[in-house]
Amino acid sequence: MINRMCLDELPDLCARLVLWHCSEKDACVARLVCKKWRAAVLRWKYRRVHNNAQFDALARCANTLRHLHTLEISGCTGITDVSALAGIHTLYMRGCTGITDIRALAGIRELYMRGCTGITDIRALAGIHTLDMSGCTRITDIRALAGIHTLWMNGCTRITDIRALAGIHALYMSGCADITDVSALAGIHTLNMSGCTRITDVSALVGIHTLHTSGCADITDVSALVGIRVLYITRTQEHRMQGIDALRAAGCTVFVW
Numbered sequence: 001m002i003n004r005m006c007l008d009e010l011p012d013l014c015a016r017l018v019l020w021h022c023s024e025k026d027a028c029v030a031r032l033v034c035k036k037w038r039a040a041v042l043r044w045k046y047r048r049v050h051n052n053a054q055f056d057a058l059a060r061c062a063n064t065l066r067h068l069h070t071l072e073i074s075g076c077t078g079i080t081d082v083s084a085l086a087g088i089h090t091l092y093m094r095g096c097t098g099i100t101d102i103r104a105l106a107g108i109r110e111l112y113m114r115g116c117t118g119i120t121d122i123r124a125l126a127g128i129h130t131l132d133m134s135g136c137t138r139i140t141d142i143r144a145l146a147g148i149h150t151l152w153m154n155g156c157t158r159i160t161d162i163r164a165l166a167g168i169h170a171l172y173m174s175g176c177a178d179i180t181d182v183s184a185l186a187g188i189h190t191l192n193m194s195g196c197t198r199i200t201d202v203s204a205l206v207g208i209h210t211l212h213t214s215g216c217a218d219i220t221d222v223s224a225l226v227g228i229r230v231l232y233i234t235r236t237q238e239h240r241m242q243g244i245d246a247l248r249a250a251g252c253t254v255f256v257w
Contacts, residue, residue: 045069
């Protein structure tokens, strides 16, 4: 005899696996089965769509969108319009090169848009907490991100001014070769500036915890970084850099590449 079990009685992992394989249309139908099924479907606020058709079906399901917390559409290069996602908390859309306008995402808290090369304007993201825009090579102005907590902008080679990020906690800007000044980042916790070859002075980073300087050959003095705990440098830098021994003696872990 088959032992039937309601969806909301399944262990969390099993229920997640069931709903993970449901299309958006199936999830909408499942909510109509009974109150328990409706509650179970709405409880899982994460969705992953794999193609444009699935995204279009989701966009038409207003009730699902109203409860949705996190959506992943990464790799869906045919998606061009995200206006239906206004109000979403977290969006993964890596490699969605067809998206050019993100004004509808004003108010979003976490956005992962690595490789979205069609995006040029991020002024709508003024209240964002976490943003990955690595490889978005057409973005030039980040003044709207003044209140951001964590930012990845690796390879954003057109960005030259980071003064607006004075209050940031963690910044990853590897390969941003035209940035020359990090003096505004005095209170930053983590900074990866590998390959930022025009930066020569890090003495302003007095509150930093973790610093990556690989490839920054002109940085020769880290003696001002008295509170640093983790430092990444190259072998060439190690032989030329003043203050390394003092940092090690103070408890800093130095990784040499």
